[in-house]
Amino acid sequence: MAHTTDRGGRKAGTRKRADAERNIVAIIAAATESFARDPDASMTDIAKAAGLGRVTLYAHFPSREQLLRTVLAETIAESTRIIEAASPAEGPPAEALARMIRSCWPLLSRFGSLHAAAQRALPADEVRRRHDRPMAHVERLVARGRAEGAFRTDLPVEWLVTTVYTLLHAAADEAAAGRLATEAVGEILEKTLLAALKSE
């Protein structure tokens, strides 16, 4: 008898965990889409988009900030994988930069106003620090480009990395606001950043 109850309890536990996992996945997907469309998306908007009640949403994410942090961490991790797949350490630096921009742009574009949502709700330093992993690839590429004579050496590396970071996100904001045609942005970013970074 004890054995059966135990098995039943374990089954119920497994089912509960599976439900929780499914809910978390649904919440993160709904939150990503909601923040991409509207930087001020509320917990109520997100619960509705996920097809869940507010109680369930708050059981998994006690605050909007915490949900935003999770969504930001997931999307930055995805961007990092895409940047790594573009092999920024290989080939001529200018070509590697162009490849990196073109590979991560569609993702940045899909995340729309998510970065703006993060900037509005989280400390500026935190938002930037969360981008440390993808930006480390940019920093290494800029350093390599300088060593190989392809990129300028008259400005601090950190500033050149900030220029890349800032213009990538500005382009995403402009496209999200309908002021830049999404399909043109990859080329626009590539031309702007190569001109800003290349050596004289």
Next chain:
Amino acid sequence: MAHTTDRGGRKAGTRKRADAERNIVAIIAAATESFARDPDASMTDIAKAAGLGRVTLYAHFPSREQLLRTVLAETIAESTRIIEAASPAEGPPAEALARMIRSCWPLLSRFGSLHAAAQRALPADEVRRRHDRPMAHVERLVARGRAEGAFRTDLPVEWLVTTVYTLLHAAADEAAAGRLATEAVGEILEKTLLAALKSE
């Protein structure tokens, strides 16, 4: 008698208006400094910095957003005057751009994290729209530079203006966070923006 009372009333009214004006000036100065230092400065912080009570502060500015809007409008008006004093419509476009950047940078630097405060509390479109007047000077200068063959024509004018706007504010953020030396920023911005804008 009626005459004397009227004069007394008028005097008291004048004094009241003078007090109110002095308070408003003190509040705007304190708020500008507070937001420059801390984008999350509260109404309590600002009242304290102005040497006034919260009741007086709220009597003049019923909300933090309204105070932030007033401070932003004042500082943007000041930046516009400085940009206009740099005569962007005169001389070779690259020199005019350099002159404009160098003239408005000290101001931008002084306003520190005010722009970040505005981005956190006000709608993104509003913050950008409030910069329409100074940015119109940048837009005209970019258009003139393109017509005269000094600036690139392969990218949309709006994007080149966004590049100037974004990097100016990014530099202010970096300097406010201590990641860029304030005294070096004028030259860094000039070099970066001229490279990004100039024709091939």
